[in-house]
Amino acid sequence: MDTALIPKGVRRCPMWQFLLGLGIVGAVLAWGVYAMLLCWFKGLNQTNMNNYYGFALWIWADLAVIALGGGAFFSGLLKYIIGKDELKHIINYAVLIGFICYSSALLILAIDIGQPLRGWFIFWHANIHSMLTEVAFCLSCYFSVLTIEYIPLILENRQLNKVPFFHHLSHNMHEVMAVFAATGAFLSFFHQGSLGGVAGVLFGRPFAFREGLLIWPWTFFLFTWSAAAYGPCFTLLLTWITEKVTRKKLVKDNVVELLAKISGWMILTYTVAKICDTTRWANITVPGMGQTLADFYTGNAFYGYWILFVEIVLCGVVPAIILISAPLRKNPAWRITAFFLGVIGVSLNRWVMILQVMAVPVMPFDSWALYYPSWQEVATTILPVAYGVILIMISYRYLPIFPQEAELNPIEEAATAAVEIQTDTTPDLEPAQA
Amino acid sequence: MKHEQQHNPPMKYGMAIDLDKCTGCGACMVACMSENNIPFREDESDKLVSISWMSVFKLTNGKAFPDTEICYLPRPCQHCEGHGGHSPCVSVCPATATDYSAETGIVSQIYTRCFGCRYCMGACPYHARYFNWWDPVWPEGMEKYLSPNVSPRMRGVVEKCSFCFHRYQLAKNKAYLNDERTVPEAAYQTACTQACPAGAIVFGDLNNPAHQVHQIVKPDPRKGNKSRNPRAFRLLERLGTNPKVYYLSSREWVRRAGDNYLAHEKTGQVSNVHH
Numbered sequence: 232m233d234t235a236l237i238p239k240g241v242r243r244c245p246m247w248q249f250l251l252g253l254g255i256v257g258a259v260l261a262w263g264v265y266a267m268l269l270c271w272f273k274g275l276n277q278t279n280m281n282n283y284y285g286f287a288l289w290i291w292a293d294l295a296v297i298a299l300g301g302g303a304f305f306s307g308l309l310k311y312i313i314g315k316d317e318l319k320h321i322i323n324y325a326v327l328i329g330f331i332c333y334s335s336a337l338l339i340l341a342i343d344i345g346q347p348l349r350g351w352f353i354f355w356h357a358n359i360h361s362m363l364t365e366v367a368f369c370l371s372c373y374f375s376v377l378t379i380e381y382i383p384l385i386l387e388n389r390q391l392n393k394v395p396f397f398h399h400l401s402h403n404m405h406e407v408m409a410v411f412a413a414t415g416a417f418l419s420f421f422h423q424g425s426l427g428g429v430a431g432v433l434f435g436r437p438f439a440f441r442e443g444l445l446i447w448p449w450t451f452f453l454f455t456w457s458a459a460a461y462g463p464c465f466t467l468l469l470t471w472i473t474e475k476v477t478r479k480k481l482v483k484d485n486v487v488e489l490l491a492k493i494s495g496w497m498i499l500t501y502t503v504a505k506i507c508d509t510t511r512w513a514n515i516t517v518p519g520m521g522q523t524l525a526d527f528y529t530g531n532a533f534y535g536y537w538i539l540f541v542e543i544v545l546c547g548v549v550p551a552i553i554l555i556s557a558p559l560r561k562n563p564a565w566r567i568t569a570f571f572l573g574v575i576g577v578s579l580n581r582w583v584m585i586l587q588v589m590a591v592p593v594m595p596f597d598s599w600a601l602y603y604p605s606w607q608e609v610a611t612t613i614l615p616v617a618y619g620v621i622l623i624m625i626s627y628r629y630l631p632i633f634p635q636e637a638e639l640n641p642i643e644e645a646a647t648a649a650v651e652i653q654t655d656t657t658p659d660l661e662p663a664q665a
Numbered sequence: 666m667k668h669e670q671q672h673n674p675p676m677k678y679g680m681a682i683d684l685d686k687c688t689g690c691g692a693c694m695v696a697c698m699s700e701n702n703i704p705f706r707e708d709e710s711d712k713l714v715s716i717s718w719m720s721v722f723k724l725t726n727g728k729a730f731p732d733t734e735i736c737y738l739p740r741p742c743q744h745c746e747g748h749g750g751h752s753p754c755v756s757v758c759p760a761t762a763t764d765y766s767a768e769t770g771i772v773s774q775i776y777t778r779c780f781g782c783r784y785c786m787g788a789c790p791y792h793a794r795y796f797n798w799w800d801p802v803w804p805e806g807m808e809k810y811l812s813p814n815v816s817p818r819m820r821g822v823v824e825k826c827s828f829c830f831h832r833y834q835l836a837k838n839k840a841y842l843n844d845e846r847t848v849p850e851a852a853y854q855t856a857c858t859q860a861c862p863a864g865a866i867v868f869g870d871l872n873n874p875a876h877q878v879h880q881i882v883k884p885d886p887r888k889g890n891k892s893r894n895p896r897a898f899r900l901l902e903r904l905g906t907n908p909k910v911y912y913l914s915s916r917e918w919v920r921r922a923g924d925n926y927l928a929h930e931k932t933g934q935v936s937n938v939h940h
Binding site for chain 2: 274275276280281282283284285286343344345346347349350352353355356357358360361362363364367429432433434435436437518519520521522523526588589593594595596597600
């Protein structure tokens with residue numbers, strides 16, 4: 232039915248299978264949309280947030296997807312600016328993932344604010360001293376950049392590409408993509424950083440507060456660094472999942488290993504920086520405010536020292552070693568384990584810098600505040616995941632996301648001949664075979 | 666003809682709350698809610714979602730009977746000055762919906778500009794900021810008793826104690842009509858101050874030596890406005906929030922409960938400020 236839209240030289244699943252998958256994920260999406268509408272029309276009383284937990288699950292999800300979407304800007308930087316040309320085989324997918332992550336982040340922010348219709352105030356009445364203002368501006372600008380990077384990919388669809396204007400537009404946009412990649416890297420540096428700054432500037436919250444360089448707390452640099460380090464892990468993990476789902480090899484190992492190796496070194500340097508930051512914070516900053524590390528990791532039912540171990544050692548040191556070591560990196564099982572740990576690690580870091588900050592009491596006579604999300608919060612957090620899966624499904628089916636797919640999965644002559652014979656007798660099967 | 670114009674020196678409104686006098690009766694909370702049209706719900710049992718600009722905390726010395734001691738600590742917004750008006754909440758608000766007034770030292774909240782991101786709530790270590798999780802609904806007939814001088818807040822915005830700023834505006838207008846250059850001390854008092862039966866709350870201009878609050882607190886500008894009164898302390902003073910609400914107590918354990926200290930540190934010790 233949709234053969235004419237499917238890229239040449241590749242196979243796709245039958246239409247019924249595609250629609251079935253789309254329907255299942257669509258149902259989850261509808262559930263999320265329902266919860267989102269409840270929040271918009273009835274207000275944030277639909278959540279379990281409270282006056283102690285002004286920031287909760289959504290803001291964590293927001294920060295996490297932005298960090299995980301960091302693979303887009305870092306891969307772009309490596310390919311277009313540093314000149315790692317092999318990465319052209321994965322950059323499309325990195326851009327698509329980035330586009331999904333950033334559009335999701337903007338959607339989450341739109342649900343999270345108490346007065347969604349006033350969301351534009353952040354631009355109109357901008358407070359230049361607020362890290363959140365910087366986040367809003369850079370996030371919006373970078374999302375525009377990602378859209379510009381995604382458009383040529385859409386225009387490469389078989390049918391759209393037949394239109395001369397679209398063909399030339401796509402070609403010319405590819406030609407100048409280095410400019411957008413550089414712009415994206417610049418903007419990402421600031422919005423990833425300012426997201427770190429959101430927590431780091433809270434001098435009323437010793438758990439979050441960090442000293443820094445000029446107006447930027449150390450978390451500013453750590454967030455940018457960690458997004459660049461762990462973002463590619465997410466891109467590669469999703470590539471692996473896509474390969475498993477489609478039962479095809481989509482990207483050559485040398486491309487995966489190159490990005491994995493760079494990610495490994497980035498994670499290692501980030502982890503060293505994180506250890507330095509934590510050490511200084513625990514020994515100088517926190518005691519200077521009259522507190523000790525035990526104040527943040529004991530006296531409650533959930534937040535313990537295990538978090539430090541999981542974040543820094545298990546999800547920092549371990550994946551760094553795996554990805555740096557050639558034998559381990561070349562072993563798919565170890566490699567995927569490292570990607571998985573990396574994704575967990577950066578997500579946990581964002582959790583700590585948002586939710587644990589809210590949980591820790593500051594006044595000596597105050598107590599820990601623990602929180603669990605309502606189903607509406609969970610549903611609206613899953614909503615972007617469903618949206619992402621749908622966008623990946625559609626993009627994978629109709630756009631040349633993986634340039635190496637045709638080469639890695641050649642349609643054999645015999646099979647092609649068989650298809651032709653079948654097509655002659657039963658024309659209805661043509662889309663499925665194509 | 667040359668007309669010489671003189672400006673009044675900037676004011677710094679603040680409070681001194683004597684915890685040795687506070688009985689924890691809650692009259693300040695009630696007066697505040699009534700004065701400022703603070704919304705409430707039928708079920709107010711979940712205090713984490715209810716709004717009370719003035720909250721009274723109960724502190725204990727942690728000792729067993731017969732050495733147990735109790736202290737009640739009323740906590741309005743601390744109207745932090747930070748360093749040069751850089752209070753924790755004002756600096757983070759992305760839409761400039763909260764502001765530090767250099768004229769009065771009052772931290773304001775512009776309800777119609779707030780879009781409900783709640784970053785200010787996360788920034789405030791005193792939990793003095795509240796979110797309107799619901800639209801305000803008053804029992805039938807009660808809307809007639811609302812104060813016409815204070816705008817009710819809508820769902821989805823943050824609110825907090827304003828030091829009854831509308832009273833300041835009224836007092837300022839009155840002073841202008843009376844040809845007075847400054848607002849007299851008695852003309853501008855907060856609702857909680859007036860309601861306290863024990864006289865535990867004293868309110869006024871910390872910059873004005875004629876005001877009682879100045880005489881009690883004796884702020885030292887060279888030491889970040891730390892009080893010269895040995896009985897006085899501020900909440901979380903060492904964080905550098907530079908609040909304008911001072912507490913008084915003769916009991917050492919109460920003063921120590923006002924801030925975080927390492928085991929070997931003396932009460933009242935304030936190390937270097939980190940911002």
